[in-house]
Amino acid sequence: PAGGQPFAGALIERRGGARLAARSPRSVHPGSRLLPPRFQENADPQKTAFLLRKQWTLYSVSPLYKFSSADLKDYARMLGVFIATEKQKGLAVDVDGELGVRVAMSGLPELRGSEQDPAAVLVQLSLRSSLSPKNSEEKLIWSGWFCCVAGDDLLEDLPENFTCLPLFLVNGAESYTAIVGSWFQKTFDCCFRRLAISPLNLTWMAAMWTGCKVDKSTAATELLFSVPHLPQPLDISYAIHPEDAKALWDTVQKTPGEITQEEVDVFMECLYSHFHRHFKIHLSATKLVKVSTGIASAHCDGIIKFLQSQYLIGVLMLLTELAISQIQ
């Protein structure tokens, strides 16, 4: 369970202090992970197209108490009132000609691993402008969605009345994130924490995503390293042609159906040694801060970008796992 609230100034009232029973922490760096599945054929890529090519900031969320997906409309209304109140207090952004923020909450049933996972929940804030009050000409200013993909570990021992949606993704102004987050924390007795991605997990992503089969030509596998503590800081971008990176990975990854830590290590060692051969620099001693592939890109500050709808579920599965690790 987490300490430290990320939203400054928000009132956190814990109701009853219901907490999950202590459980043995899931290994943060498991010996192996399943290969990421490709999207189901009958799923409609249009529905999730809006998620692609946007920058999403990641949070982990502890289970929500007495949350019901049947009450989304009520929640939206309540959140709208809360936002208006916060603005009165001068805590929110105010834009000229703005009549207020409209809140929409909807379910995204296609964003889950199995029927056991709760459906994802999308929250959207739009700006009503005085220019077109009746029109649906509203400007979307903030999006956040909760999801859970293959959250079996956490779902198993979940007490009644709790809903598990451990991963939260945000696109929009920090000020709105703070307000929405506070409301959820107050209403459902949960806790949001920024989800950073360790260099080790970034290497997993580099390996896994490089290995994904894509139909058409895609972007390079790019690793970004930072050496901040030198007198003059240095950034190193190391991009490998996607075909060559995949060819290398295919010879490394030998275990059928899953990826092992050892395989990831060998993959990275190969890349490091190729680099060292040319430049005599030990990349392994620098900090890996970002990984980009044709599937997705991930930054160590916990920022993700989805680039292909095919592997969306696979990426979400990995992120759900990271979120769950942080919660426990």
Add this chain to the structure above:
Amino acid sequence: MDEVIVEYIRRTVLKIPRDEIMAVLQKWGFLSEAQLQTINFRQTKESISHSVAQLCEESSANIKQAALLDIIYNHIYPNKRAWSVYRMNKTGEETDFFDFRDFKKKFRRQIQSALINVTINFREYEDNAIWIRIAWGTPYTKPNQYKTSYVVYHSQTPYVFISASTLRSNLPLLCQAMVVASNYHDIREMELRSHCLNSLKDIVFKRYSQNFQTNYPLQERNVLTENVDLRINDENSSEKERIHRLNQECFGDGPQPKLDFAQYKLETMFKSDPKWDVLEKKEPFRCLVKFSSPHLLESLKSLAPAGLADAPLSPLLTCIPQKARNYFKIREKKSLHPGNFVALFQLQDSSETQHMPILST
């Protein structure tokens, strides 16, 4: 026309840091000292710029004066622009006497024969540097003063520094004009780019301190002079000294030219430790590596002492100033000389003039 010029001057003034506006205006010399005294420099920059604009309007500033102010601004703050380096070639050894008037006439005529809608201004500086400002229009529209290219040419050298800005399509015309006006035969873009104009000059004019052979005996050399605390015993002192010495040999003693980045397109073979039992391809392992830093060479120099790299550092990195380039294409050398590191890679002298493609989205 007047309003456009005055607004252009105002926007140029806005770019200058507040404390330096007075000095720049004095250098410009268009407004009299008396006029300058009337400006309240303790206002916001926005207000100062309006005061200046007002005075310029009253004094009927014309396009030539506005262009001159822009040249002065860019001469003082050249690092706001990205510069590429070109080298001109001529057959024969004749060093013609450089006639500035003739140069200007030919340059102007060459450009205007292709495109009449341009504003061209020249200014010569003490170090024999000629600054040329070109504002581009189109065959149908007047020159846009905000779309400018800059050329810096040291007449005693074959080097031309160009900051083309947005309109790269005019680059061939610009290069052609340079060749004709300076009586050369052709011009070629070097694989060298940076924001720091002076460092580019240092590199091509060889004004930085180069590698030197250490002929001095050990005792005389300037080894790391730290405050020696006798209680601390540096176990690695000999290793530290070795690294320091090798670094000196690669980079030289003096300050390094300032570059923002170096880019390497690698088309070498992937070779790995056989115990991993991985990729054994006959084709090259294609990579694109880019190093970025506020001061790249100083940064690279500090890697070995920080334990992040071997000493001596790879010649691919240390050769940057000597080869006067920061774009490289590296291929595997056909004949292998095991043990001889430098012979393992072959720097391809690229005759292409376009940028290396970036692979990622």
